[in-house]
Amino acid sequence: MQRLVKGDAMIKLRSVPTESAQLVLTDPPYGIGYQSTTGVKIKNDERPFIWWMHDAHRICKPGGGILCFTRWDIQDSFKLAIEAAGFKIRSQVVWDKGGNGMGDCKTQFSPRHELIWWATKGKFAFPNERPLSLISVPKPRGNKRTHPTEKPVELMYQLIEATTRPGDLVVDPFTGTGASGVACTLSGRRFFGTELDGKYARKARERIAAARGMSHDDYFNR
Numbered sequence: 001m002q003r004l005v006k007g008d009a010m011i012k013l014r015s016v017p018t019e020s021a022q023l024v025l026t027d028p029p030y031g032i033g034y035q036s037t038t039g040v041k042i043k044n045d046e047r048p049f050i051w052w053m054h055d056a057h058r059i060c061k062p063g064g065g066i067l068c069f070t071r072w073d074i075q076d077s078f079k080l081a082i083e084a085a086g087f088k089i090r091s092q093v094v095w096d097k098g099g100n101g102m103g104d105c106k107t108q109f110s111p112r113h114e115l116i117w118w119a120t121k122g123k124f125a126f127p128n129e130r131p132l133s134l135i136s137v138p139k140p141r142g143n144k145r146t147h148p149t150e151k152p153v154e155l156m157y158q159l160i161e162a163t164t165r166p167g168d169l170v171v172d173p174f175t176g177t178g179a180s181g182v183a184c185t186l187s188g189r190r191f192f193g194t195e196l197d198g199k200y201a202r203k204a205r206e207r208i209a210a211a212r213g214m215s216h217d218d219y220f221n222r
């Protein structure tokens, strides 16, 4: 079952049964007032959007976990929210996205990475070998991009493979254009996602449907 619902995660997550998901994998609005070079903004990005965290904990199975994207300057807000909801922070994953980043060219090191908090609910053990805390995958670029802060399917795939088993349910409250949903489809995981913005939700549905029946290699060797 792959399901992408257009709407507010704060409401739509209520329909997800308690303790049904093995993993909440999500890239929420960071709260940094992001604006792309073409002026596109992210909804609810005025301050760290953390208000869904208790529902994330409710729907997570004991023995499951959460992978929550964040950034160096707002990571503390997300850490506090993850812990306050009842998860135990275990470690961080660093996504090396390659290339040069934006920001103040005179004072800041050019940002080449993003951070992902990893936290668990109760007793957890990785299903396969112990994964590394650094994942290097280039960020989507140019006309292949479908969302201003799109994450690569390959990155989502590696995170899902490291923390879940085939058939597990993965939930993404902030699906954007569906990288997490596509990765679940390729790896045989069930997916439930929500997305507030109608045009991104439509694109996510299209991308998830296009990946149906494909393996990882089929998808990347198209």
Ligand SMILES: C[S@@+](CC[C@H](N)C(=O)[O-])C[C@H]1O[C@@H](n2cnc3c(N)ncnc32)[C@H](O)[C@@H]1O
Residues within 6 Å of the ligand: 007, 008, 009, 010, 027, 028, 029, 030, 042, 043, 044, 147, 149, 150, 151, 152, 173, 174, 175, 176, 177, 178, 179, 180, 194, 195, 196, 197, 200
């Ligand atoms: C950082 S982006 C996620 C991008 C996604 N990882 C991708 O690869 O396309 C955050 C997304 O959360 C959505 N969003 C903001 N507030 C929301 C809410 N209350 N419920 C559901 N989605 C929301 C935004 O429209 C945006 O697409």
